[in-house]
Amino acid sequence: MIKRNVLVPLDRSDYSLKILPPLEKFIPPSDTKLILFHVAERPGGIGIGKPVYEVDYVTQDRVTSRVVGQIPFPVYANQLENDIRSQIKDSLQPQVRHLAEKGYQVTTLVYFGQPADEIMRVISDEKIDLIAMTTHAREGLTRFFLGSVTEKVLHRIKIPILLMHPS
Secondary structure (H helix, E strand, O other): OOOEEEEEEEOOOOOHHHHHHHHHHHOOHHHEEEEEEEEEOOOOOOEEEOOEEEEEEEOOOOOEEEEEEEOOEEEOHHHHHHHHHHHHHHHOHHHHHHHHHOOOEEEEEEEEOOHHHHHHHHHHHOOOOEEEEEOOOOOHHHHHHHOOHHHHHHOOOOOOEEEEOOO
16 A cells, blocks of 8 residues: 655644644545654854863862863764754654554654755655645735745645645
8 A cells, every 4th residue: 555645844833733633634544654844944063062070189188079160072063953853853752652643654854954945855855745734824024024934835836735724
């Protein structure tokens, strides 16, 4: 049996998760693979981390003391990406467990970059058959400045989309 690949873009807001109940209602679990997908902002290059260390030492009058300090070490973008990816996947575990209990095959993906572009990339990479997502339905200047991921995706895809409007 061929599984249908359904992409579920999430933005870590409670509102974006509201697409899951309608998805369960309309899409049967028996032939469906759900891909919970989040696009995170790419972390900037190299940073400096400071782990805490403790040292015991003996003074002239033989008293042992404890010194707590910090040592700087480099933190690279790929380390930050791995940390962010792990945090996002961990935060999605309740939804993954719930959907798996319902019988869905569920995976999570975390990409870095511009949401609309990365959604288009995963549609191609994963051979997506359907997108299920929410829209914030921004209007006016908010939409102009923040853009609309949903609108950008709608104008570029050739597959069905299950879209949930806030109202």
